[in-house]
Structure formats: C-alpha cells, structure tokens
Amino acid sequence: MSEIKLFEVGTAVKERTSSTVLLEKELQNTIEQNMETFFGVRFLKSEYVITSGRMDSIGIDENNSPVIFEYKRSTSENVINQGLFYLDWLLDHKADFKLLVIEKLGMDVADQIDWSVPCVICIANDFTKYDVHAVNQMQRNIKLVKYRAYGDDLLLFEHLNTPVAKPVTEVSVAPASTTYSQKTHLEKLAAASNHIKTLYTSLCDYIESLGDDLVANQLKLYLAYKKVQNIFCIEIYSKQILLRLKLNPDTVELEDGFTRDMRGIGHYGTGDLEVSIKSEADFQKAKNLIDRVYNEVI
Helix, strand or coil: CCCCCCCEEEECEEEECECCCHHHHHHHHHHHHHHHHHHCCEEEEEEEECCCCEEEEEEECCCCCEEEECCCCCCCCHHHHHHHHHHHHHHHHHHHHHHEEEEEHCHHHHHCCCCCCCEEEEEEEECCHHHHHHHHCCCHHHHHHEEEEECCEEEEEECCCCCCCCCCCCCCCCCCCCHHHHCCHHHHHHHHHHHHHHHHHHHHHHHCCCCCCCEEEEECCCCCCCCCCCEEEEECCCEEEEEEEEHHHHHHHCCCCEECCCCCCCCCCCCCCCEEEECCCHHHHHHHHHHHHHHHHH
C-alpha cells in the first residue's frame, strides 16, 4: 500500500520518518487505553478467552454494537480470517458477551446491545491490495486499519476500506398487528410515503457528498454516519425525518418544531441536537447545521 508522508514544518521543513518498530503488545495497550478516542469504542476486556482461542481486545461502540480488535503480529498471520472466526463465534455466544457488558457497563447498556452489524477491526503495519479486495467481497463489517509510528509522540491510523456490510440477520416483514414504532429502520423506509422517501434520499445524498471520510452504518432502528464517532443519526417516521447531530445545542438558536435540545432526553442514536425535517424547506434549512457538524467535528 502507498506510504503517507508526514512533514514537520518549522524554521525548516523536515520529513518525519515512519516506523513499525512499535511492539504489538505496546500498540495493543495504547489502543485499549484510548479506544474511545481512537475508534469511538468503549473498551471491555483484553485477551478475551473463548473455547477455541482468545480475542485480542473487545469493546462496544456508541451504537451498542460489539467490536472485536485483532492485531497482526507477523506477515504470515491471517488476521482477517481469524477475526471472521471470532465474529462468528461471538454471534453464536451472545449471552457470554451480554454477561461481559453487564459486568463492565451495567444492565442498561447490556439490554441495548445491537447485533445487526457487529464489527471486526484488524490492525497491522500493512495490508495488501488483495486483503482489501477480499474484505470488500465478504460483505461483513470488517475494517482494515494500517498503523505507523512517527517518533515517540505521533501515531497514525489509516483506514483502508469502507465496509458495506449486510445486516447479520435478515429483516422480516412486521406482522399486521405490529405498531409503526416497533418497525425497524428499513421497514419504516419501505412503508414511508413517496414524500418522506424523497426527503430521506436527498438528506443521505447530501451527507454522503460532504466527504469520503464519512461511513454509513445501518443499525436496526436508525442510520448513522460517522467519522471516528457518529456525527449524524437518522430516524424515519410517518410524517417526518429526525436527524440527530453531534452539535452543542447551546451554539444553536433553537426553533420550535424544527430544532430541539436532546440532552437528558432518552432517544435512539447519538447526538444532542435534533432536527425535524418535514419538508424540502426544512431540509434546505438543515444544510447549514449539517455543514457545521461535518466541518467542526473530527
């Protein structure tokens, strides 16, 4: 894969030389201690022992989806297949993972675990183009991350792929007695009016046009767009689309019926500012807030 060039700009321009001499255990410890900052994942356990091996690190992200971390320790090690094996094991042992979450984060978080898109993050000093191609063909939520150390004070993570993963379980059609609020995000989208579908498509297209660093994550009850962490979350209802933004409501002049401060109010997804989009005019008005979030949030 191509090498990133990093330069120190001061009185003279100096190239910072990258290195992979960082010990794998040292790298693992650094990631586990800063997992939420690096990847938006709450750390649960290191060297998580299972019946046929051990996962290097395991956590749960802000969407309450399980995340497995595997570190490539040698060029011959197939960390992708290893991570896929652990992912399938975890899906067959959901109760074990729930007990771990209860122990570390409590029952409230454990009751909200979302199994629709569990993730494996494979970290190595390099991957080949064949690795990236293979992962993209799998249609599983497997992310390849290349690391480089620059001296003692800089650590770079390069995300090599944007996985397009199918939900682990197929979404079934809700029975006639099911209420609208109980439907999944995709079921709500399928049942929405043409007007709501058009607004939804326009909103997603606009968000995705902002930059390649945004990754869509289809959850059971909402759609999230993230950089390192979620910055947009979208829910569909019969007469409106709710867009939640990672933006401080104190920095926005709230407008009744359009914007709402969600701090201290329970809701799906993440983000403290809620925007209600009912019309094309609402969508156009929301663009300024969307732009702010994309440009201000890392």
